[in-house]
Every structure is written in C-alpha cells, then in structure tokens.
Amino acid sequence: xxxxxxxxxxxxxxxxxxxxxxxxxxxxxxxxxxxxxxxxxxxxxxxxxxxxxxxxxxxxxxxxxxxxxxxxxxxxxxxxxxxxxxxxxxxxxxxxxxxxxxxxxxxxxxxxxxxxxxxxxxxxxxxxxxxxxxxxxxxxxxxxxxxxxxxxxxxxxxxxxxxxxxxxxxxxxxxxxxxxxxxxxxxxxxxxxxxxxxxxxxxxxxxxxxxxxxxxxxxxxxxxxxxxxxxxxxxxxxxxx
Amino acid sequence: xxxxxxxxxxxxxxxxxxxxxxxxxxxxxxxxxxxxxxxxxxxxxxxxxxxxxxxxxxxxxxxxxxxxxxxxxxxxxxxxxxxxxxxxxxxxxxxxxxxxxxxxxxxxxxxxxxxxxxxxxxxxxxxxxxxxxxxxxxxxxxxxxxxxxxxxxxxxxxxxxxxxxxxxxxxxxxxxxxxxxxxxxxxxxxxxxxxxxxxxxxxxxxxxxxxxxxxxxxxxxxxxxxxxxxxxxxxxxxxxxxxxxxxxxxxxxxxxxxxxxxxxxxxxxxxxxxxxxxxxxxxxxxxxxxxxxxxxxxxxxxxxxxxxxxxxxxxxxxxxxxxxxxxxxxxxxxxxxxxxxxxxxxxxxxxxxxx
Numbered sequence: 001x002x003x004x005x006x007x008x009x010x011x012x013x014x015x016x017x018x019x020x021x022x023x024x025x026x027x028x029x030x031x032x033x034x035x036x037x038x039x040x041x042x043x044x045x046x047x048x049x050x051x052x053x054x055x056x057x058x059x060x061x062x063x064x065x066x067x068x069x070x071x072x073x074x075x076x077x078x079x080x081x082x083x084x085x086x087x088x089x090x091x092x093x094x095x096x097x098x099x100x101x102x103x104x105x106x107x108x109x110x111x112x113x114x115x116x117x118x119x120x121x122x123x124x125x126x127x128x129x130x131x132x133x134x135x136x137x138x139x140x141x142x143x144x145x146x147x148x149x150x151x152x153x154x155x156x157x158x159x160x161x162x163x164x165x166x167x168x169x170x171x172x173x174x175x176x177x178x179x180x181x182x183x184x185x186x187x188x189x190x191x192x193x194x195x196x197x198x199x200x201x202x203x204x205x206x207x208x209x210x211x212x213x214x215x216x217x218x219x220x221x222x223x224x225x226x227x228x229x230x231x232x233x234x235x236x237x238x239x240x241x
Numbered sequence: 242x243x244x245x246x247x248x249x250x251x252x253x254x255x256x257x258x259x260x261x262x263x264x265x266x267x268x269x270x271x272x273x274x275x276x277x278x279x280x281x282x283x284x285x286x287x288x289x290x291x292x293x294x295x296x297x298x299x300x301x302x303x304x305x306x307x308x309x310x311x312x313x314x315x316x317x318x319x320x321x322x323x324x325x326x327x328x329x330x331x332x333x334x335x336x337x338x339x340x341x342x343x344x345x346x347x348x349x350x351x352x353x354x355x356x357x358x359x360x361x362x363x364x365x366x367x368x369x370x371x372x373x374x375x376x377x378x379x380x381x382x383x384x385x386x387x388x389x390x391x392x393x394x395x396x397x398x399x400x401x402x403x404x405x406x407x408x409x410x411x412x413x414x415x416x417x418x419x420x421x422x423x424x425x426x427x428x429x430x431x432x433x434x435x436x437x438x439x440x441x442x443x444x445x446x447x448x449x450x451x452x453x454x455x456x457x458x459x460x461x462x463x464x465x466x467x468x469x470x471x472x473x474x475x476x477x478x479x480x481x482x483x484x485x486x487x488x489x490x491x492x493x494x495x496x497x498x499x500x501x502x503x504x505x506x507x508x509x510x511x512x513x514x515x516x517x518x519x520x521x522x523x524x525x526x527x528x529x530x531x532x533x534x535x536x537x538x539x540x541x542x543x544x545x546x547x548x549x550x551x552x553x554x555x556x557x558x559x560x561x562x563x564x565x566x567x568x569x570x571x572x573x574x575x576x577x578x579x580x581x582x583x584x585x586x587x588x589x590x591x592x593x594x595x596x
Contacts, residue, residue, distance in 0.1 A: 016343075020338060023338060023346075023350055024338060026334045026337055026350070026353055026354075027331050027334045027353075027565065027569065028565075028568075028569045028572075029569065029573065030569070030572070030573025030574075030577055031573060031576075031577060032327065032357055032360060032361055033361070034576075035330070035354075035357045036354055036357045036358060039350055039351075039353060039354035039357070040354060042350060043347060043350050043351060043354065046346060046347050046350065047347065049343070050343050050347070053343075066343050067342050067343060071341075090572075091573070091576045143583065144579055144580050144583040145576070145583075147583055147586060148578070148580065148581075148582045148583040149578050149579050151578075151579070152575055152576070152578070152582070155575070228338050229339065232339050232340075232341045232399055233341045233342070236341070236457060236459060236460065239341075239456050239457050239459075239460055240452060240456055241342040241344075241399075241449075241452060241456075
C-alpha cells in the first residue's frame with residue numbers, strides 16, 4: 001500500500017469486508033442482545049468503509065465512488081488484510097477476529113486522527129471512538145469464553161490459535177503511509193497480552209505469518225464473499241438504487 | 242440524508258405519525274390528571290376498580306389487579322408481537338449481504354437492528370405481566386406461540402425489501418397506531434416508540450420502490466412483481482374477517498383493541514391506493530374501485546383459507562424460519578453457558594476479596 005490512495009483504499013477495504021462478515025451474523029447470534037451488538041459493530045465498520053472509499057475515490061480522481069469501488073472491483077483489486085475475509089466460524093472465531101481487528105484499528109485511528117491529511121484525520125477521529133467500543137466488546141467476550149466453561153475455553157483457545165497468524169500482516173512496515181503500521185505493534189501487543197492473560201489463554205508461538213492481502217493476493221474465501229456482495233449490483237449495470 | 246426526498250403529503254405514514262404523537266400526548270395527560278379513584282383497599286371490589294380505570298381511559302399498570310383473562314390475552318398478544326419482530330428479521334436479513342449499494346446496505350442493516358431492539362422491548366413489556374423471556378422464547382421455538390403470518394413468505398428479489406417496508410411495515414403501523422392508546426400502560430408506551438421507528442422504515446421501503454419504478458425497465462418490473470406477491474399476504478396481516486375473529490369482542494371491551502380487523506384492513510387499502518399511484522404501480526386486484534357512497538375503496542378480500550394454512554404452519558417458509566431460529570438458539574447454547582459461568586466466577590472472586 002503506497003501513497004494516500006492505496007492507504008485509504010486498504011483501510012476502507014478492511015472495514016468493508018469486516019462489515020460484510022459481521023453482518024452475516026444477523027439473526028444467527030447466540031442471544032438477541034448480541035444480534036443487536038454485532039449489527040451495530042457491522043454498521044460502524046460499514047460507515048467507516050463508506051467514508052474511506054469515498055475519499056479514496058476522490059484521491060484517485062478517476063470518477064469512482066464508494067459503490068464503484070465496492071461493487072465493481074474483483075478480488076485481485078481488493079486491498080483488505082486476510083484477517084477480515086476469513087469465514088466467521090463459530091462465535092469464538094468471530095470474537096477472536098473482532099478483538100484483534102479492534103486492537104489494531106483503535107491505535108491506528110487514534111494516530112490517524114492527528115495526521116496531516118485533514119480528511120483522514122476527521123475519519124480517524126470519528127472511527128476511533130467506535131473502535132474503542134468494538135475493542136471493549138471483543139475483549140469482554142474473549143474473557144467470558146476463555147474463562148467460562150471448559151468447552152468455551154477450548155473453543156476460544158482454538159480460535160486464537162487459528163486467527164493469530166493473520167495479525168502479522170497488519171503490521172508490515174510502510175514508512176511512506178500516513179501512519180506506518182509497524183509503529184502500532186507495541187500498543188497492539190500490550191493490549192492483546194493483557195486480555196489473553198485475564199482470559200486464561202495462551203498466545204501462540206510466532207511462526208507461519210500469511211500475507212498478501214495488501215497486494216491483492218487473497219485467500220480462497222474472498223472471491224465467494226464478493227460474488228455474493230456484488231451479484232445484484234453487477235446484474236444491473238449503471239442502475240440507481 | 243434520505244428523509245427529505247419526498248414531500249410530506251406524498252410520503253406514506255404522515256397522518257399516522259400524527260396520531261402516534263397525539264396518543265403520546267394523551268398518555269402524558271392521563272398520567273398527569275391521575276386516576277379518578279385511589280388505589281383500592283383490601284376490602285374493595287377489585288373488578289369494579291379495574292372496570293373504572295378502563296372506563297376512565299386511564300392505564301392499567303403492572304402492579305394493578307387485572308382479570309386473569311386480560312393478563313393472558315395481553316401476554317399472548319405482546320409475545321406474538323415480539324416473536325414477529327424477531328422472526329421478521331429473517332426475510333429482510335436475507336438481503337443484507339447482497340444489498341445493491343453501500344447506502345442501502347447500511348439502511349437495511351440499521352432497520353434489522355431496530356427490529357431486534359423492538360423484539361427486546363416487547364419481551365420486556367410482556368415480562369411485566371409475570372412471564373419470563375426465556376419461557377416466551379421456548380413457546381416460540383416449540384411452536385406453541387405464533388408470529389405474524391407475513392414472515393412465512395420468501396424475499397425473492399431486492400424489490401421485496403422495498404415491498405416489505407412499504408406494505409408490511411405499513412400494515413403493521415395501521416395495526417399498531419391504535420395500540421398506542423391501549424389500556425395496558427407498558428404496551429401502549431412500547432407501541433409509541435415502535436410506531437415512530439416503523440414509520441421511518443415504511444418511508445424507506447417506499448423510497449426503495451420509488452427508486453426502482455423510476456429506474457430501468459428491469460427494475461420497474463421487479464417492483465411490480467414484488468407488489469403482486471406481497472399485496473394479498475399484507476391484507477391478510479389484519480387477521481380473519483370480523484365474522485370469524487375469536488378474540489375481538491373481549492379485546493375491544495378491555496380497550497386492548499380499538500378497531501376491528503376489517504376496519505383496519507379497509508383503512509390500509511385506502512391508504513395504499515394513492516401511494517401505489519405515486520409509485521406508478523398497479524395493485525393486483527381487478528375488483529379494486531372507489532365507492533362514492535362509502536367514501537372508501539371496494540376491494541377483493543384475501544384468500545383466508547391460505548391465511549389459515551400459513552398460520553397452521555404450511556406457508557412457504559414456516560419450517561425454514563422456525564428451523565433458523567432454533568439453530569441459532571441451539572448453536573449459541575455453549576456461548577450463553579460460558580457467559581453464565583464467567584459471571585459466577587467473577588461474583589465468587591468479588592466475594593473472596595470482600596471477605
């Protein structure tokens with residue numbers, strides 16, 4: 001991700017794909033309150049995605065608006081991290097993904113709120129408040145599941161083990177970006193370690209670290225997600241909705 | 242952002258929203274003037290006191306004495322209403338992942354979230370009558386309590402999302418606005434809040450259809466097809482004709498219901514005809530015509546045999562809707578158990594610290 005366009009696009013894609021996955025939970029959550037909470041977080045992510053993609057379109061200057069960027073790009077053109085496109089799995093996997101994503105987005109948006117680009121700063125200022133809520137919600141469930149029953153502990157540990165390798169991609173150095181992701185690692189690691197400890201969970205050893213999302217080289221899951229998301233828009237070229 | 246695209250007269254729901262506000266004012270006034278009669282003493286006639294409160298258009302509150310049948314009727318009605326909000330999330334939720342623009346996706350997601358909120362709010366109102374939410378959910382899951390027949394129809398195209406907003410939420414509002422003046426306080430207050438949001442949803446549905454009917458030929462055809470499929474199921478939402486309605490007379494006497502099924506259905510038809518004209522859509526009823534002497538539209542009644550089949554469980558999606566709800570509940574069991582275990586551990590730790 002190079003330059004302001006690529007940066008805004010990558011962040012917008014993270015938020016958009018995260019929203020799409022979270023919204024899949026609607027009507028399926030373990031309790032009704034959680035249906036409301038997950039839809040709420042999905043809406044926040046979607047809101048941030050719309051601001052970021054609209055701005056990316058302006059920076060690109062090729063006449064693409066938020067919908068052109070969301071619905072008319074193929075998976076090789078998407079710049080989201082792999083973490084957000086992973087399938088929802090069980091509730092523990094979803095909470096592991098949400099927790100890691102929020103622990104990354106909160107310091108990211110916080111730093112962004114002070115950056116020189118006024119538009120990005122405004123987006124960061126709005127989104128960081130929402131991220132703080134997402135992190136709180138994710139942390140609470142990681143603790144509840146980790147330190148709940150034997151069954152929930154087993155599932156939460158399995159979810160952390162499954163998802164952890166994908167966090168490394170989030171912090172790949174990019175000194176030219178408005179916020180260099182590498183500078184966020186210490187904050188992320190401290191937050192994550194504290195919650196995992198309290199949840200009686202162990203952090204996996206460093207090892208396999210899949211990446212490629214920022215270059216448009218995704219997992220096999222993204223194409224299916226886009227096929228569903230884009231089907232109606234693509235079936236009616238040029239239509240207004 | 243999307244609320245100002247239509248003038249107040251053109252947009253649906255304008256007059257009804259006024260009625261909701263009037264009901265809210267009446268509710269506040271009733272609370273301010275207080276009851277004509279004081280709370281009854283132990284030796285007083287409770288039934289007479291109850292009748293007097295109803296007669297004076299005051300509200301029955303949770304701690305008041307009430308006839309057992311009044312309590313049971315309200316539990317049944319409020320619970321079915323809550324279940325309808327929860328099951329009703331499914332047909333619309335079906336299109337969140339495929340919504341054709343990001344703006345529409347956000348609006349739809351927010352709407353389905355509102356419905357979950359309405360469900361929670363209504364379960365809380367039902368709980369004031371001495372039954373727990375867990376019991377009510379159990380009654381829904383094992384099929385012993387019903388939800389609105391309309392949610393057993395499938396959403397086959399994006400236009401169905403518009404049709405549900407316009408017609409289904411429209412019918413719901415026509416049904417629910419009089420409930421804002423219902424004699425049971427917690428239900429009346431819930432209805433005021435719910436109707437305001439429903440009115441907003443109906444407007445959004447109307448707007449989806451308006452955009453489609455002013456779009457491409459394929460979009461317009463999609464909108465007409467949705468109206469063709471949703472018109473009669475929406476009319477059937479008002480329940481069987483007055484001649485066959487089992488609960489009506491007593492509910493009217495108790496001021497739970499204020500109008501009969503047929504009166505509300507007529508009101509709904511009269512409201513929709515003009516709106517369909519604005520949309521440029523044709524209501525699929527060759528018998529629909531203005532009746533000068535009644536100052537209302539004559540229309541063809543829905544197929545009540547079909548309504549009965551759907552209510553009894555043989556509609557297109559009954560099995561699917563119930564199975565979806567049961568699966569979410571079953572698959573979430575381990576999560577709810579974890580939350581309980583975690584809360585217990587925390588309480589224990591706090592106790593140890595205190596000791």
